[in-house]
Amino acid sequence: MEMKDFKELFPGLETERPVVIAGPCSVETEEQVLSTANELSRQGIRIFRGGIWKPRTSPGCFDGIGEKGLPWLKSVKEKTGMLISTEVANRTHVELALSAGLDMVWIGARTSTNPFAVQEIADAIEKSGKDMAVLVKNPVNPDLELWIGSLQRIYNAGVRRIGAIHRGFSTYGKHVYRNMPQWRIPIELQRRYPDLPLFCDPSHITGNKELIAAVSQQALDMNFTGLIIESHCCPESALSDKEQQVTPDRLKVILDSLILRDSSTTTESLALLRQQIDRINEELLELLAKRMRVSREIGQYKKEHHMPVVQPTRYNELMEQLVKTGEGMGLSGDFIRTILAAIHEESVKQQL
Ligand code: PEP
Ligand code: MN
Secondary structure, three states: OOOOOOOOOOOOOOOOOOEEEEEOOEOOOHHHHHHHHHHHHHOOOOEEEOEOOOOOOOOOOOOOOHHHHHHHHHHHHHHHOOEEEEEEOOHHHHHHHHHOOOOEEEEOOOHHHOHHHHHHHHHHHHHHOOOOEEEEEOOOOOOHHHHHHHHHHHHHOOOOOEEEEEOOEOOOOOOOOOOEOOOHHHHHHHHHOOOOOEEEOHHHHHOOHHHHHHHHHHHHHOOOOEEEEEEOOOHHHOOOOHHHOEOHHHHHHHHHHOOOOOOOOHHHHHHHHHHHHHHHHHHHHHHHHHHHHHHHHHHHHHHHOOOOOOOHHHHHHHHHHHHHHHHHOOOOHHHHHHHHHHHHHHHHHHHO
């Protein structure tokens, strides 16, 4: 699959890293939008976001002001000179956004899981013949091919001002993050399409304003192009995502705290590789912990059913099968045997 010749996302705009897009989760009132935009503009933000169609998990939640909000976004542009953007989830949304003269739209995480919806958006853009920037969020499930597929549909519609947004992946249960970053997925996207602008959405990854700075820093360390951060003039009274929205003043503090690495020198790219290693090591530890939790449960089951802890036939079969799989992935057989023996030994201890 070819995807190249990307054009500058926001021509005419100073595009020093990080490119920052900010604005409220939801457009609520004209006053809220304008007051947030004015403050953000004073802080030097050049690209404004505001959701007018909100895909909510449960019915009955505030699901957006709808097209009534489009003129409010337009007055943001007129009054502050900022570029304006919103989320689109179907043909009607994108047609309305195109006629309102929005500079950019993004496709949300729930929509980018749905090839029909993405195709319908792509077709509407192609039919309009208009030029607009389109950012595609990762699908809610950790599926890189599906994310690329959505980007490809937009690209095939002739859009060259195109970018991706990493907003983390859903998981069951309560975790530190609202959506797990699973950094290896955006990193692999970056490896395959090094020129594709990649944004991080620390607001939806963390779901918590206290963690936005740290995740933003990680994204910059991994060479992301920019950040999309939710900012509201009065987060406490926000109609959606209030836990993760920051005031424009707070946003400025966060942005000022970020350190930009120069990735052009050899030593810096070494640092970036080390960051990846650190991340992968953390993930390995998490997996090992999970593996041991399951072992303990199996131990309990075996106890209750008076079964022996070690079952050599199963262990040998498993080992041979995993060695084969691992070798297929380019790992050495010896290495896999050593690792698996250590895991098995620990697992037996956990079951005793
Ligand atoms: C949003 O950006 O407000 C939004 C709904 O995000 P996501 O699609 O990442 O949940
Ligand atoms: Mn939101």
